[in-house]
Amino acid sequence: MTPAFPPLPDLILEPLVRAALDEDLGTYGDITTRTVIPAGTRYKARIRAREAGIVSGMQLAAIAFRLIDPALVLRVHCPDGAPFGPGDTLAEIEGEAASILSAERVALNFAGRLCGIATLTAAFVAETRGTRTRITCTRKTTPGLRLVEKQAVLHGGGFNHRFSLSDAILIKDNHIAAAGGIAPVLAAVKARASHMMRVEIEVDRLEQLAEVLDQGGADVVLLDNMDTPTLRKAVAMVSGRLVLEASGNMRLDRIAEVAATGVDYISVGALTHSVRTLDLGLDF
Structure with a gap:
């Protein structure tokens, strides 16, 4: 699907995402995932909506996953600016389960907040x-x-x-x-x-x-x-x-x-x- 809005250069956005990942990973990384997930475990995950809204922040979510693991494959199903309903899949991520889990919270924090802004704006418009x-x-x-x-x-x-x-x-x-x-x-x-x-x-x-x-x-x-x-x-x-x-x-x-x-x-x-x-x- 063609994005409704041209993306900003990743170069501009990467420092924001990197700072959020640094904050979340702390001094020693994701110790829970390293402890309980065997190396080489692969999964496919979906970012899904639990309520209706307007998409924003998919680019930052993608950067978060890529910075953790460039080998992860992310497919965006709902581009920025598109409406979505409860249960819709906004994006899919495939690859190492440990990498997906380590990037999950930062990706969702950006996407959830920015979707909230886009959704509220649409209501005013x-x-x-x-x-x-x-x-x-x-x-x-x-x-x-x-x-x-x-x-x-x-x-x-x-x-x-x-x-x-x-x-x-x-x-x-x-x-x-x-x-x-x-x-x-x-x-x-x-x-x-x-x-x-x-x-x-x-x-x-x-x-x-x-x-x-x-x-x-x-x-x-x-x-x-x-x-x-x-x-x-x-x-x-x-x-x-x-x-x-x-x-x-x-x-x-x-x-x-x-x-x-x-x-x-x-x-x-x-x-x-x-x-x-x-x-x-x-x-x-």
């Missing part, structure tokens, strides 16, 4: 159907796992916000306070920012939005913690002149009404900071 609004993630990610967690958001049909502080200028409320207000902070952007850099500014009141429109210098406005009627007024005020992103208190049961206001993006930190790991298992 479903609430925007019939609108132009896109669901995007935030930088509220697990330290060290931002790249793969944001990739899982893509697998669920969402979009990515900044990967790092160096990707774009995002002026938050504390920046505004420290700089002395909206006018001076936007003046500083106009004077110092590269013409290649996108600029987003956060506002939480319509009076601030009016000042941003008057000052100029921003490409995107983040509408923070506004209720739905206020978001609707903000969309009318901007009238397509700037990209609008709604943020703050974006629960799943609220997404449809927020999308209906006409905002371009809804950013949801919960996609990565409050996700539930999906229940996957490895069966011999």
